[in-house]
Amino acid sequence: MTTLTPLALPEVTLITPRRHGDARGWFSETWSRRTLSALGIDAHFVQDNQAFSARSGTIRGLHFQTAPHAQAKLVRVLAGAILDVAVDIRPGSPTRGRWVSAQLTAEGGEQLFVPRGFAHGYCTLCDNVMLAYKVDSDYAPEAEGGVVWNDPDLAIAWPVDADDAVLSDKDRILPRLADLPDPVF
Template sequence: MTVTPLADLPDVLLITPKRFGDLRGWFSETWSRKAMLAAGVDTDFVQDNQALNAKKGTLRGLHFQKAPHAQGKLVRVLQGAIFDVAVDIRAGSPTYGKWAGATLTAEAGEQLWVPRGFAHGYCTLTDDTMLFYKVDGLYAPETEGGLAWNDPDLAIAWPLDGEPVLSDKDKTLPRLRDLGPVSF
């Protein structure tokens, strides 16, 4: 397993599990507590989630959960490809308001570790994209929050051809400057 901190947000990790192949196909260890501890990630996952996105250009996010139900996420793609983004929203952080992104594909098996204190979102690069992600906090709708995907102060370089497919909720999320302090 290769673990690479993203340059702009070193707390966000790009994780590429090794694949061992032969004439039958391949095998990959997608989570190793030992490897993640060595990379400085000490977490216990409590829930697994899966999402199917029917259309290329579907954009989900930027989402987070506040304390006492903050979540760290380990995201991977089972089918298709995404551009995955994390935004640092930890008050007082030297990288507050900065974003980093990575392309994750089913073909290569990359994963993204998004720690607590970051808003998370992704844009699908193919039709019928399926994601799987582990979270270290249970879903608690009363603690949900989000940021506008197109906040000009963030200036995220989403790889979109035209307008994204958005949920009604994601169309009305606030800009970072209107968010106010959030505890994680």
Template structure:
């Protein structure tokens, strides 16, 4: 049975599919529309993405897409371990500006469901991490935005020490308080 656990922000879910194993290895149903619908979740995923990061301490994010192209994401690790974060950027939300996070590992098979209206990012905890994630909206670069990973108002504990590896784009993202109002 798939385990679905709300994190500190109840809309952000930790989903851990059951693994069925024997001497050959294991099998896991990582997404089932029927199971998710029974849990009250209705996502029409339209694109699958895969990402690889060579070094521990690589931070990707915090990224989002604004309406009308906002995206929900279902993220899992195929190799390695990450700390995954969702930041509520829904104007007027009771949890606006708060974050929820979870450690995801290839061994554990955990997944995080990041709803629309949230910025998303992760930090690799070991070398050679590979992620797979589904999105329920097409990529629309004209609607993308981001928040700087180390915004002091968010105070995210990424679970590592030292200087992170960042893209040039992620190094210059604004703080949450400097974002224009996003329509989600």
């Protein structure tokens, strides 16, 4: 049976699909609209994405898309491990600026559901990490936004020193949450 574990921000949910194993290995149903809808997650995914990061300490994020292309995500690791982070950036939310994290591993099969209105990012915990994630709206570059990964107001407990973090040039110059115009989701 798939298990759901609400995190400190209950909209963000850790999902652990059941694995059926035998001498050959295991099988897992990683997404079932029927199963997760019955558990309260009713996203209609339209796109699958896959990412590879060669080095431990690679940080991607914190990213989001605004309306009319806002995205919910379902993230899982195919190889390696990550610290996955979601930050509430919804205007007027009583938890705006709060974040939650969960370790996702290929071995454990955990998944993180990140709803619309949350910025998402992750840090690789080892070399050669591959992850896959579903989104419920198509990629729209005109709607993309982000918050800088090391925003001191957020104080995210990343598992890498700032000097050792591997980042894209784009992610290095994202604004702080306090400097972000209120996004619409």
